[in-house]
Amino acid sequence: MKTIINGTGLDRIRIWHYDGRNVRFESFMNTAWIFVHGTPYDLDFLANQLDSVPWAGYSRERMRDVYGYMDGLRISIRPSLVPEIIRAIETIGMGRKYSIYNGDINPVLRFMSEKRIRFFDLENPEDMDVEIPWVSVVPVYSPGGLKHIVIDGEAIKPDRSGLEAAYEAIRNSRFIIYGNRGDSFTSMMKDLSNSGLYIKGIHAGKMSVYQSYGQVHYKSPWIRIDGKICMDMDSFILQESGMEGAYAMSRMSSLPLESASVVTPGTAVSSMEVSHAIGRGILIPLYKDDHEEWKSVGDLLxxxxxxxxxxxxxxxxxxxxxxxxSSMYPSIMVNYNLSPETVTGSERPMVGEFSHGGHKGFLSESLQHLLETRLFYKGIKWKNPVYAARDTALKWMLLTSFGYTGYKNAKFGKIEVHEAITSLGRDILACSIGIAHRMGFQVIHGIVDSMWVMGDGDVDALIREIYHETGIGIVLDGYYRWIVFLPSRSGIGSLNRYMGLRHDGTFKVRGIELRRSDMPNIVKQFQEDALKLFGQCMNPADIYSRRLDLKDLENSYMERIRNFSEDDIENFRINFKITRRREEYRVRNIQKQALDKFSRSGIEVNPGERIPVSVADRKRGILNMQPDQVGIDRKFYMKYMKRAFECFDYLVEASSPLCVQRDIREYFQ
Amino acid sequence: MGRTVLTARQIMDMVEKRYRTMEKIMCREDAEMLEDIIRNGRKHSPEISYSGEEAETGILLFSIIEVMNRLKKLEAENKP
Incomplete structure (x- = not known):
């Protein structure tokens, strides 16, 4: 069976078919059209101008966007000339007279959507993806130059034969997974070229640094090689869900695999909406001009x-x-029919006013397939890791589908939809809390789309009742023998720091050092050991009975720091994340000191990148960055370790028979 | 998270900062009470946020509720 694995081109689209052994190409002439709307007078004027343009044909048509029908000119043109004609129309209309539609659609996505074909299509959603023979090439540089090249997991010395091996691997494979941290792949390609091993048709993008959810991220430059599919092993989707996730994202978004691996999930979901709009004959605005509706300050608050x-x-x-x-916000959008054309002003449905069928708005309709597919894979992900990877990829798309409704440049976003979703989300959780109270449960905690409840009531009945009243699918995600919610520094409960032992013997932990990427292994090892210690504890009395074992464990780790052995150095490395440029650091913290050191070695580290260092002397700013540098600042690591003890000390304290935890006041007395 | 408007917890931070300036010239016992009131406000910030009620009003309301709860408990304990 042939599978479409890629599409390239602009005026001629080249579709890549893979039959399990070979790639075959099929070329198609590609055409494009844009739609221009304006006043009848302005449209007549534009039509007159177009009469003198031999390479563009037009017809007067009535077409629709998400809000309704409109009259305008449909201009047919070669895809490569679309930007040019848009520039001309904007100049004629002085940037304000015409609204242009379908002007910036990815040509491959447009071709695939118009022909109603898909990348990596599956006859049955449970089918496996086609197996593509990838080769991975990851060059590793150190301050002295190319250290080694990892080809398919095997490290090769960068001598002549090593370079030739990398060259052959790239030249002979059509599918390449590359690592380009710190421009390493680009530099290696230059080294190859300097050695007379030239690979033609290489294109490289630029690195970028961006912020998402308060975190700084570094995106290494993308690499493309003509006639090959290249994927960055550090790309978000590969990191999160592997190749299967990337295939699922390409399949769902109609974006070619290379593009799907580079873009954010938000762009992927936006592409999916564009593809759906093309299929439905709905116009896609080039520039969105449906600004936020007027509202009073009271309304805004x-x-x-x-x-x-x-x-x-x-x-x-x-x-x-x-x-x-399950996928609360997308479910609200689908089941409560929230779409730019269905939400106006402060009007919004109330909890319970949902419909699982009937006519849907554009956004609800376009997300429905994504939501259903994701919930399908969520239900069967235990069967196969491939389904779990697809579930993860689609989950990310769904997560961003909500955020994109509030993004000013989103083609089908509208802030009122965003507000309606969060409003309904709050009301649905509040309604669920009410139901839980009614059914004899005590609600301990709730975060946006999840609740922790305890009590003797029938939890299955509770879930059924919540679903019945809210119309949003809800599942039992865990049943804990015990769960401890940890206090914050101010003493009140921390929203996102807890550890719980499920009845099946597994733990769920959030917010403690074990989960943090900037903690040394030794700290994580302690917390893992501590969790094992409490893994058999069935109740508070059991936990309390292990208090001396916990003290022994804590002492043993402190002892390990005191008697530090050089072989243990890797467990003391901390992966610090660089959040700004060297000159932007105001205080001389460890990150700044590390950056200074790298800078002296001539290595540039970008914000968002991580640097592994061990601290030899915190006060004097002596850091170890090379594997052969050993020695640690014991006081510094003991401080780290003591912080890691706190949550387990609190667990024991809270399990004490003398401790009554229900009332916060008593905790403070 | 709000786009333009501060979240209830951010507003609570601001109110807390304002209240804490009083602490400097308060007697110790009163300052402890104020701490208790601020803590109550923080504890109940979800309810205040959900209702859209002003933070200061919410803090006062929940302080009264907490006092009434303590009173009820004391009454129950002292019942013959």
Missing amino acids: DRDRGGLVLQPDPGLYCNVYEIDF
Whole structure:
């Protein structure tokens, strides 16, 4: 069976078919059209101008965008000339007289959507993806130059034969996974070229640094080689869900695999909406001009709010159920029919006014397939890691589908939809809390789309009732023997720091050092050992009985730091994330000191990148960055370790028979 | 998360900062009470946020509720 694995081109689209052994190409002439709307007078004027353009044909048509029908000119043109004609129309209309539609669509996506064909199409959603023979090439540089090249997991010395091996691997494979951290792949290609091993048709992008959810991320420059599919092993989607996730994203978004691996999930979901619009004959605006509706300050204060997050009382709780809404925000969009054309002003449906069928708005309709597919894979992900990877990729798309409704440049975004979703989300969680109380449960904590409840009621009945009243799917995500919600520094409950032992013997931990990427291994090892220590504890009495074992464990780790052995150095390395440029650091913290050191070695480190260092002397700013440099600042690591002890000390304290945790006041007395 | 408007927790931070300036000239016992009131406000910030009520009003309301709860508890304990 042939599978479409890629598409390239502009005026001629080249479709890549893969039959399991070979890639075959099929070329098609490609055409494009744009739609221009304006006043009848302005349209007549534009038509007159177009009469003198031999390479563009036009017809007067009535077409629709998400809001309704409009009259305009449909201009047919070669795809490569679209930017040129848009520039001309904008000049004629002085940038304000005409609204242009379908002007900036990815040509391959447009071709695939118009022909109603898909990348990596599956006859049955449970089918496996086609197996593509990838070769991975990851050059590793050190301050002295190319250190080694990892080809398919095997490290090769960068001598002449090593370079030739890399050259052959790239030249002979059509599918390449590359690592380009710190421009390493680009530099290696230059080294190859300097050695007379020239690979033609290489294109490279630029590195970028961006912020997402308060985190700084570094994106290494993309690489393209003509006639090959190249994917960055550090790309978000490969890191999160592997190749299967990238195939799923390409399949769902109609973006070619290379593009799907480079773009963010937000762009992928936006592409999916564009593809859906093309299929439905709905016009896609070039520039969005449906600005935020007028509202009073009172309205703004009322509507501009996020999800509902409860404040847990710190303490230990037993027999707790965690129930989660499945893809809550996308489900709200689909089931409550929230779309730019269905939400106006402050009008929005109330909790319970959902419909699982009937006529849907554009956004609800375009997300429905994505949501259903994701929920399908979520249900069967235990069967096969491939389904789990597809579930992860689609989950990311769904997550960003909500965020994109509030993004000013999103083609089908509208801030009122965003506000309606969060408003309904708050009301649905509040309604669920009410149901839980009614059915005899105590609600311990709730974060936007999940709740922790305890009590003797029937949890299955609770889930059924919540689904019945809200129309949003909800599942039991965990049943805990015990769960401890940790206090914050101020003493009140921390929203996102907890550890719980499920009845199946597994732990769920959030917010503690174990989960942090900037903690040394030794700290994580302690917390893993501590969790093992409490893994058999069935109740608070069991936990309390292990308090001396915990002390022994803590002492043994402190002892390990005191008697540091050079072989242990890797466990003391901390992966610090660089969040700004060297000159932008105001204080001389470890990151700044490390950057200074790298800078002296002539290595540039970009914001968003991580640097592994061990601290030899914090006060004097002596850091070890090379594997052969050993020696640690014991005081510094002991401080780190003591912080890691705190959550387990609190667990034991909360399990004490003398401790009554339900009331926050007593905790403070 | 709000786009333009501060979240209830951010507003609570601002209110707390304002209240804390009083602490400097308060007697110790009163300052402890103020701490208690601020903590109550933080504890109940989800309810205040959900209702859209002003932070200061919410803090006062929940302080009264907490006092009434303590009173109820004391009454129950002292019942013959």
